[in-house]
Amino acid sequence: MKSERYKRGLEKLAEIDGKQGERVVEVLKDISPDFADLLIEFPFGDVYSRPGLDLKSREMATVAALTAMGTAVPQLKVHVHGALNVGCSRQEIIEIMIQMAVYAGFPAALNGLFAAKEVFDQRDAEL
Amino acid sequence: MKSERYKRGLEKLAEIDGKQGERVVEVLKDISPDFADLLIEFPFGDVYSRPGLDLKSREMATVAALTAMGTAVPQLKVHVHGALNVGCSRQEIIEIMIQMAVYAGFPAALNGLFAAKEVFDQRDAEL
Amino acid sequence: MKSERYKRGLEKLAEIDGKQGERVVEVLKDISPDFADLLIEFPFGDVYSRPGLDLKSREMATVAALTAMGTAVPQLKVHVHGALNVGCSRQEIIEIMIQMAVYAGFPAALNGLFAAKEVFDQRDAEL
Amino acid sequence: MKSERYKRGLEKLAEIDGKQGERVVEVLKDISPDFADLLIEFPFGDVYSRPGLDLKSREMATVAALTAMGTAVPQLKVHVHGALNVGCSRQEIIEIMIQMAVYAGFPAALNGLFAAKEVFDQRDAEL
Amino acid sequence: MKSERYKRGLEKLAEIDGKQGERVVEVLKDISPDFADLLIEFPFGDVYSRPGLDLKSREMATVAALTAMGTAVPQLKVHVHGALNVGCSRQEIIEIMIQMAVYAGFPAALNGLFAAKEVFDQRDAEL
Amino acid sequence: MKSERYKRGLEKLAEIDGKQGERVVEVLKDISPDFADLLIEFPFGDVYSRPGLDLKSREMATVAALTAMGTAVPQLKVHVHGALNVGCSRQEIIEIMIQMAVYAGFPAALNGLFAAKEVFDQRDAEL
Secondary structure (H helix, E strand, O other): OOOHHHHHHHHHHHHHOOOHHHHHHHHHOOOOHHHHHHHHHHHHHHHHOOOOOOHHHHHHHHHHHHHHHOOOHHHHHHHHHHHHHOOOOHHHHHHHHHHHHHHHOHHHHHHHHHHHHHHHHHHHHHO | OOOHHHHHHHHHHHHHOOOHHHHHHHHHOOOOHHHHHHHHHHHHHHHHOOOOOOHHHHHHHHHHHHHHHOOOHHHHHHHHHHHHHOOOOHHHHHHHHHHHHHHHOHHHHHHHHHHHHHHHHHHHHHO | OOOHHHHHHHHHHHHHOOOHHHHHHHHHOOOOHHHHHHHHHHHHHHHHOOOOOOHHHHHHHHHHHHHHHOOOHHHHHHHHHHHHHOOOOHHHHHHHHHHHHHHHOHHHHHHHHHHHHHHHHHHHHHO | OOOHHHHHHHHHHHHHOOOHHHHHHHHHOOOOHHHHHHHHHHHHHHHHOOOOOOHHHHHHHHHHHHHHHOOOHHHHHHHHHHHHHOOOOHHHHHHHHHHHHHHHOHHHHHHHHHHHHHHHHHHHHHO | OOOHHHHHHHHHHHHHOOOHHHHHHHHHOOOOHHHHHHHHHHHHHHHHOOOOOOHHHHHHHHHHHHHHHOOOHHHHHHHHHHHHHOOOOHHHHHHHHHHHHHHHOHHHHHHHHHHHHHHHHHHHHHO | OOOHHHHHHHHHHHHHOOOHHHHHHHHHOOOOHHHHHHHHHHHHHHHHOOOOOOHHHHHHHHHHHHHHHOOOHHHHHHHHHHHHHOOOOHHHHHHHHHHHHHHHOHHHHHHHHHHHHHHHHHHHHHO
């Protein structure tokens, strides 16, 4: 039986991206179903569910961090979707990525913009 | 004579942190005054001056990125000051740092929180 | 009232380093007591408490990772203590750090060795 | 004529992964055969051949570090193979990757698990 | 109308790689044409146009940094082209990458060499 | 008895910085004298001793990489000394650091410039 944290995490994840929760569980079921639980419980059940920072600001912070780090392109795309789903505009996401040129260099910003473009194109194609 | 970008950058920097502009110029004058110019012109004159993202969101994105990167503690402190100056609450900054545990690990979040505490203490002492 | 995960985490942390749990709570109490809870609950209550990998191997993995990352010297020292407390020899820790020269470069290995030396010296002084 | 270190390195590499030594020499022969020599001599002839840490612990340390760094997926896969070849269980490798969520963030752990899954699937297909 | 910096940047970029300037503008036109401007103005108009360091040394420094960072393979390939265009030999580029094994580890050097090989092969195919 | 590589490495290190070799041996003698050997043998005996790239270019590449990585300030200072010793001008070092703002962000460049200033000041004080 899943914990309260898991349920809260799954709800928060659904609020950010309806399909993402099932996808995470699915993709991890053959390698580590436990990690799917931890991924729903800690980031979404414990952290994103906290008061004190609105969901849009949380997603913008994550987009900024993942763009700057440059080591997590698949997760960056997930959070570009998430940011759009909770109220960020495309322009705001682009501005964050441009700004990351200042802190993490132009290649990081460029690779972030390319990831954003893929997400935007995918969403346009799904309309 | 300084460029329009320089003037715009200096104004933007003053809007974020009145004393910071002079400090940057001062600290770089013996090693590379040119870099002080570039630092005011590009990040502040070109990027922070762009429309499309409010200043508070810009500072939150920077706090998130520098916390996640973990290689720029002095600059992180400058931007904790900046974030507070443009309307972030201490709680919002703390939440961003806690959230970075998810994306960059607990040590990055912890070192970010310690940097934030130093800034908060300094501001309390200056009251 | 603290959760079961918190209690399990605190016990695991005590098993690794008796004094560390209190120190973490103490050091975070003025900036984010919530983060102290999360730090005990997730890393120690959820992860280190898992079966499937012995505690000595867990600490060696952490020492390897923090040495390679090079962005978390205070936490590396904590885990050099932890590794020694759960049965690693000094020689094993030194070997891990030397090996990190292969994967993260000589500066990372060197800075890891200096951190280890500080811990070893501190423990010798406390005898 | 190859050095003693080269021969020792090639033997150590064969002990970790019989086919890997030839593959490295092959893949580098058109770009830098010298680097193939250095790669066999220093990491395997000098470092992995050292006493003081068993080969299984060495491979676990490497898997931890490369998962945390997130910049070397092809090399991570090589060392997931290596770890399995010298006695790590799949479960131990998965546990190391889950643990890296604590130190390097959830994306690093997730990308490590996906790399491990590829290696596990490849080994299953070769049975 | 484009600024003087833009024109100077475009010229400098043409000096490094005739086709690269148009390609950057092209690839960014659907996601952020403004970032194409910034990319030509700051790196090439402001930085590469500075006196005090010859263009060959500038490209070698960039190849070294991007190889060490390991997060920007597409940009590394662009600058391997650039380095060759401004007078670096293939051997010099290979030596820089081998040297990065010392500072950023063998995987960084290896991935750099693979990127270089792709560029060399592409140039050979275009002859 | 030390190997040929060790002797070659020590000579190369002396060519770069007369006092550095002894200092490295000294500082590592209480934690890992073996690592002092490896540090002289591989980086200096194997890599810096290779033909195909002049010593000045090697030091410039190292300064660029360590500035961009931002995790190795003590080693960056050693190589600012080294670069100056083998013929780089202060201006060339400053230019490399400014250029790193493009690839690794302004904080990396700024922290590099501060490290360079410390080295320059130390050398001025020793005159």
